[in-house]
Amino acid sequence: MSDERVLGHRDDVTAVRGEERAVAGLTWTADARAESYTVTAAGLWGTSEASGRDLLAALETVRRELEDEGWLLALNAARPDVAQSGMLRSSGGSRAYVLRDGTxxxxxxxxxxxxxxxxxxxxxxDAQKEAHRRWLRSL
Structure with a gap:
């Protein structure tokens, strides 16, 4: 039996595909027993769900699935200047840094x-990961 706990839910997430806009539902949960997190996105593409060792890993897997259909989620997690440190990721938190080159x-x-x-x-x-590598090189 799982010990799943809903951490958050939104029914108003904007998804974009070129000039097309859609509204998506997003739910993120934690399973303390399995030590994992799950993110579910539901929209015009159907439902995409993934689990990972932290929230960002699960969300990145969902984002990649949506990217295959041409969709991007308009969330801070998808900004090229936003990233979590290893400590933030391992804490299971949803906070992340806004990065500035050289800082x-x-x-x-x-x-x-x-x-x-x-x-x-x-x-x-992938573009976000490359932006993070550029930021690291700027330090």
Whole structure:
């Protein structure tokens, strides 16, 4: 039997595919017994669900599935300038740093992964990872 707990749910997430916009539902849960997190996104594409060792890993898997259909979620988690540190990831938290070239992540520059981001500010998982590598090189 699982010990699953809902951490959050939204029915108003914007999903974008080019100029097309859709509203999606997003739920994120934690299973203490399995030490895992699950993210579920439901929209025009149907339902995509993934589990991972932390919230970001589960969300990135869902994002990749949606990317295969051309969809991006307009969330802070999909911004190229947003990333979690290893400590934030292992804590199971949904907070992340807003990164600026040449500057370490700061506590006063944090956002929630699941909060809205402008559709024009989001990118693919791979592009986000490359932006993070560039930021690391800038330090």
């Amino acid at each position: 370490p992540g700061r506590l006063d520059a944090m956002v929630d992964l699941f909060d809205d981001a402008p559709p024009s500010a989001v990118t693919t998982v």
